[in-house]
Amino acid sequence: MKNKLISFLLLLMMLVIPLQANTSCKLILNGITYKPTYTPIISQKNLFLSLDDLVNMTYSTYSKSSNNTYLWSLPKTTLELTTKSKIVKVNQKQQTLNTAPFTVNDVLYVPISFLKLADYPYTLSSDLTQFELTSLLPYSTSTDTYTSHTTLSTDYTKLEDIFTPLLKEDSQPLIKTAIKYNQYLSFASSSYKKDILAGLNKVIGSLPELEVTFRNLDLLNDTPTCNNLTTYPLKVISDNNGIRVKFNHTDMVYECLWPTYNPNSHTTAIDINKSLDVMIMRALYENYRDTYDLKDDIHFSPITTVQMGRSDSITYTVYSDHLLDQTHTYTVTIYKHITPGKINYIVDLGAHTITS
Structure with missing residues (x-):
């Protein structure tokens, strides 16, 4: 009986949190294979990459506050996102999305669709096996006179x-x-x-x-x-x-x-x-x-x-x-x-x- 209960609980967890580490998803940055710091994850037919990897690929930055809120600064766009929340602020304007970021072992994973909020172009194959991105020009907030x-x-x-x-x-x-x-x-x-x-x-x-x-x-x-x-x-x-x-x-x-x-x-x-x-x-x-x-x-x-x-x-x-x-x-x-x-x-x- 005890073994059946454990099996049932494991099955329930898999149904509730269908996360799948995807080592077969090939990432290409500027035409070259990109080796991620953290393994990509597929959940509910969405590709998630760690925020650290996305920052490395886009020359962007992020900061984290004490309430698990992250401020991700991309060229011309700032995204404010919170773990497990589908509500995102795009340049202070609130939007509700279909997917939410989550953490695994203190690593924040973000759906790549968030890049669209910043008008950052990318290509993803229909079977989620290849993600391609070309870095945009780093955005200087000050200019040379x-x-x-x-x-x-x-x-x-x-x-x-x-x-x-x-x-x-x-x-x-x-x-x-x-x-x-x-x-x-x-x-x-x-x-x-x-x-x-x-x-x-x-x-x-x-x-x-x-x-x-x-x-x-x-x-x-x-x-x-x-x-x-x-x-x-x-x-x-x-x-x-x-x-x-x-x-x-x-x-x-x-x-x-x-x-x-x-x-x-x-x-x-x-x-x-x-x-x-x-x-x-x-x-x-x-x-x-x-x-x-x-x-x-x-x-x-x-x-x-x-x-x-x-x-x-x-x-x-x-x-x-x-x-x-x-x-x-x-x-x-x-x-x-x-x-x-x-x-x-x-x-x-x-x-x-x-x-x-």
Whole structure:
């Protein structure tokens, strides 16, 4: 009788809480297989991911209050959700949904349909076996004031005089594209070194708090994977011939100067502030590239393009040939994410066909 009672109670629990850990659900982030920190769960024909994994996939943040209420901050949208409650506040406006978040071993699981509340696009197969998401541009809540940047005059009369020798062809199309899409153009050079270093020294002295965030990778398996993000405090100081970049156990001196120009200013002046940005982003990129033994020789370009936007970004095309029979091509993107009093440089990897 006792055994029958136990069996009945177990059956009842399964009917009331039909949770199923789903190790067969494949997660794809920016075209690469994503290895979740916590196993996805399927319940009542809905896919649930841990909030920690969703935050890692979307460059978002969350905070938790004492009453099991979570504040999830996504680009342009804040979701306030409570464990086991179908009521969600979207930018302070209340909505009632069909499913509710729940916790398993103190880990909050959220139905992926909550992403729709923030207009965050994703794809889910009808049989719930594959979930795909492309990260949106990190949303800076503060912006850079480019009109206040320090500039350095040069002897060039027009931008074509700078970039045509580098390209060894007409640079007019490059400059017109940069103007159209609001891009800066940069290249490695030792010209005006003394004046650039003096300008960098002044700009570095006014930097806010800095951080760097890296996407963790495992590129040695038959199926390369990406996973969570790791953030470190970042320190940038002046050095005799460049800058010194320090984070975690890394202490590197970066001496390659990257004078950077703004075609939209219709001048040939070097933007010192943006030149410092490119040097920092380039140093972080090279560290990331070398950490994972990525190569960029095939796709080398003498000119680096800085895409301006809510968060500025630089993208490089790289490849990995760890596997003898395969060559995987990726993009490494470095974002400059600005919040009040802080700059976070985010370094992430995506499949070559994915753009941010």
